[in-house]
Amino acid sequence: MSEEHKKVLFKEIWETFRAVDVSDYTEEKIGLTYLSWARAWMLTVDNYANAQYTFHDFDGVPYRTLPDGTAEVVTSVNIEGHIRSMPLPVMDYKNNSIVTPNARQVNDNRMRCLVKNLAMFGLGMGVFAVWEDHLPSAEKDVQPKNKQLPKAKPKPKAKPKPEPEPQPEPAVKPKDIEDYTLGEVAEITSAEGAEGLVGFLLQMASEFAENPDQLKDFYRKNKATIDVLDRDWNEQYEKLRVGFSELKNKLSTTEEVK
Numbered sequence: 390m391s392e393e394h395k396k397v398l399f400k401e402i403w404e405t406f407r408a409v410d411v412s413d414y415t416e417e418k419i420g421l422t423y424l425s426w427a428r429a430w431m432l433t434v435d436n437y438a439n440a441q442y443t444f445h446d447f448d449g450v451p452y453r454t455l456p457d458g459t460a461e462v463v464t465s466v467n468i469e470g471h472i473r474s475m476p477l478p479v480m481d482y483k484n485n486s487i488v489t490p491n492a493r494q495v496n497d498n499r500m501r502c503l504v505k506n507l508a509m510f511g512l513g514m515g516v517f518a519v520w521e522d523h524l525p526s527a528e529k530d531v532q533p534k535n536k537q538l539p540k541a542k543p544k545p546k547a548k549p550k551p552e553p554e555p556q557p558e559p560a561v562k563p564k565d566i567e568d569y570t571l572g573e574v575a576e577i578t579s580a581e582g583a584e585g586l587v588g589f590l591l592q593m594a595s596e597f598a599e600n601p602d603q604l605k606d607f608y609r610k611n612k613a614t615i616d617v618l619d620r621d622w623n624e625q626y627e628k629l630r631v632g633f634s635e636l637k638n639k640l641s642t643t644e645e646v647k
Contacts, residue, residue, distance in 0.1 A: 397469040399510075405436055406511030415516060416567075424513045425568045426500035427593060433468070433507055434589065438582035441467045442506070444499050445474075451495050452479055459486040462495065464502045466510065473509040477502035496596070569597040570610040583618060583625040590614070591632040601640050608633065 414428040433440050445463040447453045452460040453476075465474040479490040479498045487494055508514045571590075577583050590611060598604035608615065618626040 397471075399471045402437070402468055402471060403511040406432075406507075407514065409436070409512060411513045411516065415513075422516050424504055424516050426504050427569055427571060429504045429507050429513060430589060431571050432512060434582065434585050437468050438579060438585050439469070442503055443467075451499070452490065458488040460488075460490055460495075462499045462502050464499065464506045466503070466506045468510055471510075473506060475502055475506035475509060477505055564597055566597070566606055566610055569593045569607060571614045577617060577621065580622070580625070583622040584628075586614070586618065587625050587629045587632070590629060591636070594633065595636055598636065598640060600643075601637055604633070604637055604640060 409432055411424050411428075411432065414432070415422050415424050417423075430442075443465040444451065445465065452462045454460050460479040461476045462479060463474060463476045465472055477498055479487045479494055481487055481494065490498075504513065505517065508517050577586065593611075594604060594607050597607050615626075615629065618629060
């Protein structure tokens with residue numbers, strides 16, 4: 390650990406994040422309170438501009454497959470040299486584990502895992518502290534319908550069972566622009582912070598926008614943030630402008646191919 394990182398104790402990071410009121414950034418879904426990943430990362434960078442996160446791959450696969458066919462994703466967060474890791478089951482919109490998840494489900498759960506990971510530093514811990522999803526329950530012990538665990542001792546001469554009907558793919562929740570909208574941005578005090586914000590905006594835009602119109606919507610919803618860069622950080626704003634232009638061209642080309 391570098392001398393610079395040693396100056397910031399984990400306790401200081403914890404106390405800083407525990408003092409952040411995230412209630413203005415949460416939303417209710419299926420009876421639970423959620424802190425969106427976009428707002429969680431915005432609050433993180435506002436306090437620690439050099440924070441970094443990692444999505445772990447497993448032999449080139451973005452999730453780890455468990456013996457029953459379900460999967461989990463793993464993230465790590467590094468803040469001032471302090472690293473915490475966190476796993477999360479890949480779940481559908483009803484919080485049920487998924488067998489053989491698709492790319493969208495993996496990506497959504499990676500971002501949910503990132504928020505949970507940040508709570509280990511104190512950010513939004515109050516949101517998770519009231520949840521009971523960490524407690525055992527009969528519902529959680531039920532195996533996914535499309536892949537039951539094999540029985541240890543099958544009965545001899547049992548009548549053949551009819552082939553199970555194919556299970557429909559879990560409904561994929563459409564992207565919500567509000568999940569990709571930054572709230573009020575605190576004053577950016579360093580070039581590193583501005584660079585981090587630019588990278589974050591471009592990453593959010595590439596994940597949300599599937600066509601040029603959605604990219605325009607993203608720009609409009611985040612215009613207040615972009616205007617701060619335009620006003621105070623011209624060099625970083627130019628990088629953002631070029632990045633948006635390249636992404637627009639890429640989306641336009643993809644649309645023409647379709």
